[in-house]
Amino acid sequence: MAVTLQHIRAARGRICGKVERTPTVLSQSLSNRAGHPVYLKLEHHQTTGAFKLRGASNAIAVLSPEQRSRGVVAASTGNHGRALAHAAKLEGMRAVICMSKLVPQNKLAAIRDLGAEVRIVGNSQDDAQQEVDRLVKEEGLVMLPPFDHPEIIAGQGTLGLEIMAQVPDAAAVLVPLSGGGLAAGVAEAVKGISPGTKVIGISMERGAAMKASLDAGHPVQVEELPTLADSLGGGIGLDNRLTFTMCRNLLDDVVLLTEDEIAAGIRHAYAQEREIVEGAGAMGIAALLAGKAKVGGPTVLILSGRNIDMDLHRRIVCGELTAKESAA
Numbered sequence: 001m002a003v004t005l006q007h008i009r010a011a012r013g014r015i016c017g018k019v020e021r022t023p024t025v026l027s028q029s030l031s032n033r034a035g036h037p038v039y040l041k042l043e044h045h046q047t048t049g050a051f052k053l054r055g056a057s058n059a060i061a062v063l064s065p066e067q068r069s070r071g072v073v074a075a076s077t078g079n080h081g082r083a084l085a086h087a088a089k090l091e092g093m094r095a096v097i098c099m100s101k102l103v104p105q106n107k108l109a110a111i112r113d114l115g116a117e118v119r120i121v122g123n124s125q126d127d128a129q130q131e132v133d134r135l136v137k138e139e140g141l142v143m144l145p146p147f148d149h150p151e152i153i154a155g156q157g158t159l160g161l162e163i164m165a166q167v168p169d170a171a172a173v174l175v176p177l178s179g180g181g182l183a184a185g186v187a188e189a190v191k192g193i194s195p196g197t198k199v200i201g202i203s204m205e206r207g208a209a210m211k212a213s214l215d216a217g218h219p220v221q222v223e224e225l226p227t228l229a230d231s232l233g234g235g236i237g238l239d240n241r242l243t244f245t246m247c248r249n250l251l252d253d254v255v256l257l258t259e260d261e262i263a264a265g266i267r268h269a270y271a272q273e274r275e276i277v278e279g280a281g282a283m284g285i286a287a288l289l290a291g292k293a294k295v296g297g298p299t300v301l302i303l304s305g306r307n308i309d310m311d312l313h314r315r316i317v318c319g320e321l322t323a324k325e326s327a328a
């Protein structure tokens, strides 16, 4: 099933009132530097702190009453888990989020606080996924994956509709890229409305699975490495059904950033823009500062999330991160 502009417009209707329509603001400092207007889409101010609430809310909205009565399940330690927990609670539905024993206590607590049941199983993401499969089979829960799902992609694409309404003359949109649900949805919306607008994906050098897959011409696995852009970690799935093809067909370029460049993006967001963003949310700013995304016209950067450990954030903005940590 392909995701079209029509699907994305339908998603916008469904999630209206359940997610925030976030502002897009001009960045004076980045505009001065670039020599053209640069806008920040402040999606890190979204409820639950990241755009993933859009996809989760849309995927939940299309469930049948019978599926709703059974509830939803996913393996996630991060923003997708938070989004599902929040969206399910809003609908009075059960949500189960599976994680391995390695998940830090603060991430676990964040998802539990949003009202989800948390299952701790095994020592890896694979073990957590096995528990998801078991819950689907034995308890009939509905699995909602973080990116490779038509309604998730359509929900994330609503960001693209808002961007084109807020900056109709955008020459380019810079999108943080991991599994590609965000990039695929945004690119479908942006190019559906304005075919000449470029959409550029930004990943970290350390473990860029979509970039490696696009280069290989098919989904490939890459080693997962620690990175400041932790929300961008993980693979795209060797059996990827939608996002690989959409990213291949729709993205104009994919840019890779070093850990130092990502740290500089987080620092700039804080010191110049007065915004607290996580690594993934700083990718657009970081790419511009590094001179790796030259577009020459009005550019929109998606600040995709803000869920960063605040002690890590403090050390980054104070320049206290050790060389070892910033290489890690």
Ligand SMILES: *Cc1c(COP(=O)(O)O)cnc(C)c1O
Pocket: 050, 051, 052, 079, 080, 146, 147, 176, 177, 178, 179, 180, 181, 182, 183, 231, 232, 278, 280, 281, 304, 305, 306
């Ligand atoms: C999930 C996530 C991304 C990447 O989205 P994909 O659809 O996996 O490419 C970017 N930024 C943040 C904050 C995220 O949580």
